[in-house]
Amino acid sequence: MSHNLAEKILQAHTDEEITRAGQIVNCRVSLVLANDITAPLAIKSFKAMGAGKVFDKDKVALVCDHFTPNKDIDSAEQVKVVREFAQQMGVTHYYEGGNVGVEHALLPELGLVGPGDIVVGADSHTCTYGGLGAFATGMGSTDIAGAMALGETWFKVPPTIRAAFEGTLEPFVGAKDLILHLIGRLGVSGALYRALEFGGPVIDALSIEGRMTMANMAIEAGGKAGLFPVDEKTLAYCKAAGRNGDTLLKADAGAVYEQDFTLSVTGMPPQVACPHLPDNVRGVDELKGLRVDQVVIGSCTNGRIEDLREAAAILKGRKAHKNVRLIILPATPKIWRQAMDEGLFSIFMDSGAVVGPPTCGPCLGGHMGILAGGERCIATTNRNFRGRMGSLESEVYLAGPAVAAASAIAGEIMNPAKL
Amino acid sequence: MLVTGKAHKVGAHIDTDAIIPARFLVTTDSEVLGSNCMEGLEPGWVKRVSKNDIMVAEENFGCGSSREHAPIAILGAGIPVVVAKSFARIFYRNGFNMGLVLLEVGDDIAKLSDGDKLEVDTGNGQIRNLTTGETIICAKVPAFMQELLDAGGLVPYVKKRLADRQ
Incomplete structure (x- = not known):
């Protein structure tokens, strides 16, 4: 069967055959993420699950970026919980202080996320990595605890909405304007339970950073993921971030979309x-x-x-x-x-x-x-x-x-x- | 489980910042979170709630951040069930994992008004509006999710999977 981007990535991470949207599949995950707000709850659930170790200490990222530098005693206590857990589990990718950045800007530049990956994060803007061609989605802390323990989680295969952009961008109009325009059209629940897939000449011409800006806001339309095809530009970005072995990725010819439309951006103001x-x-x-x-x-x-x-x-x-x-x-x-x-x-x-x-x-x-x-x-x-x-x-x-x-x-x- | 309580109706697109604003996310304690439930919608909102009351919402309830503190705050406020026209995706998974019963009823939401007395049969997904006499039957959850529920939620499910691996 022909797969769209979301189906194609999910299929590569499961032994079950994906035949339709709505199907529930178990997938192996490439990276599991939590931050200083969501990790403390995840750690609580992780312990309640009786888990003694994370599934892979190189595939868990704990990024204390929300209230840091710690704004008060309570937030400092929360970061302490995360820090001690990271030390205890030997988590390689723990960040606070001088090495911390806003998680969804940080992980791509460190080369921790990339094409074809499945990334689950206890943060709704985890969908950002779709800009690199990863199936990345936000979940709550307990789901993330389960993924940290098992290295896998369940997904309902989402239907996909494909949005193509064509035309010429006006001066001072960029990625943020494109995604705001799309959200305005779809509404905040227009992509609920769905994946968004972006395409068209305007997207092809967009920088990787711009693509991440767009993917980041897929959730603001209710979307589960916001996916971009992987092209030479993506590969160059990932290589510069220290990754090896990434390959081109696009939807199969004849892939099925719930909606497929093209927006013209010519004349669109900021x-x-x-x-x-x-x-x-x-x-x-x-x-x-x-x-x-x-x-x-x-x-x-x-x-x-x-x-x-x-x-x-x-x-x-x-x-x-x-x-x-x-x-x-x-x-x-x-x-x-x-x-x-x-x-x-x-x-x-x-x-x-x-x-x-x-x-x-x-x-x-x-x-x-x-x-x-x-x-x-x-x-x-x-x-x-x-x-x-x-x-x-x-x-x-x-x-x-x-x-x-x-x-x-x-x-x-x-x-x-x-x- | 049979839950009888008063309906507290809220609007569409109630986001997680309305359910529990970020300034309260410096704890994981359900009682503390519960005492600030819906503080981002209306200060002091939670004072109207008695134990086992039911939240009733329009579409896309729980949109926004992934904070599991949101379902925990609702449970902490003494509300065991949320009935909505529809739920945001991450919130739906979270509620389910936390043991907060979420019933999606679509357009039938119009049959429930603020202040109505409701009786919810969570096992059969049935809502009786004791004030109007109307009954709403909810769609069944997918089989896999029912299996998770039967296992007692995600925590025992993962616990068992880990034990099976050893």
């Missing part, structure tokens, strides 16, 4: 998701004049070097508006150093930005940029649920780095083309 759901998407010019109190550039969605360069290109020689707090969080230590070496920090600091350490921090209302009642933020993050970044009376708008940077300068939501 996109912004308005409160309080990621599918409340509008063109940036519709929001002109909306003042902002804070701008956050970072996160597993848009905290990579390309994103920082895009922001720097707008901020260079300009100042953030006096009423705006501009917070920039490079997503990993490598990105941080790269941005520093390229002189981006001088640009950021000259513009009045705060440059912080790699952390999920404000994205989930953890720390390092919490909003007061009545405040409005435009962020390159992935969720704008009510109260996500702080007060229930605050507002979060989601956009790409160029729009976020332009808005910081203008003090209001701004199309960078009109700055």
Whole structure:
């Protein structure tokens, strides 16, 4: 039978024959992930399961990135639990302190995830690795504990929605705008229980980082995974990250899709998701004049070097508006150093930005940029649920780095083309 | 299991930040999490709940993050059952693993109103609305998932698998 990308990857990890969507299969996993919020619960379940060791100490990643540097005593206690577990189990890939980055930016650059892998993580944005052609999906802590113990887990084979993008991208329009546009079209539950598969000439031309930005937000449409075909560009990225033996991967001819559609991007303006759901998407010019109190550039969605360069290109020689707090969080230590070496920090600091350490921090209302009642933020993050970044009376708008940077300068939501 | 309690109805796309905001994720204690259940929807929401009450929701309940703290907070608040038009995927698996009963009823959700007294037969997936007299029959869970339930959930299931390997 012809397989789409999701079916093809699942098939390679199971002895059962995949014949239809909805089938439940047991699959061997390539990597299991948890963070400082979800690992403590996973460890609790792991112990309750009577597991004495992880299935493979090289295939478990524990990344303390959410509340780190630890924001208070309770979060420090949680990280301590994770650290001690990692030591006890001999887990190779444990990160906190100077080597930690936002998990979904960190693991790809370390070469720990790649084409054809199945990655399960106790974090909903685990789907990011679909940008590299991995079947990667978020689960809860107990499912992750089971996978840590057994090295396998069960999946319901999802139906797949294929979205192709064609046309020419306008200036200042990129991966974030493409995915916001798609979520706006599908709705926050439009891909519920489904995999998304991306294709078309615009996707082929997109950088690997851009693909990860898009895959990252598959979950915001309810998706189980967001998959990109593996091309030469993917292989070059993975090789540079120290991986060997990865191969090209695409859907079989004649693969079955529940929906298969093409979106034309020509003429599409930069996109912004308005409160309080990621599918409340509008063109940036519709929001002109909306003042902002804070701008956050970072996160597993848009905290990579390309994103920082895009922001720097707008901020260079300009100042953030006096009423705006501009917070920039490079997503990993490598990105941080790269941005520093390229002189981006001088640009950021000259513009009045705060440059912080790699952390999920404000994205989930953890720390390092919490909003007061009545405040409005435009962020390159992935969720704008009510109260996500702080007060229930605050507002979060989601956009790409160029729009976020332009808005910081203008003090209001701004199309960078009109700055 | 037969659960009788009052329905507390919430809207569509109730996200996990509404169920338990991230600032409370510095503990794994179910009582503490339970005392802050739905704090991101409405401060003090949980005060209306008596033990064995039932949460009733529209579509895509539990969307957003993978935090297992969400079903734990609901259970910790004394709510053993959530009935929804539909559930977000990760939340569905989590609820199931935590022993929170999740019943997906589609458009029949319109038959349940806030404050109705409900009787839920979790084993047979049957909801009786004692206020209106209407009954809703839920679709059966897939056979494999029923097997997991019969084993007592994922924790005993993995425990057994580990023992079988030795």
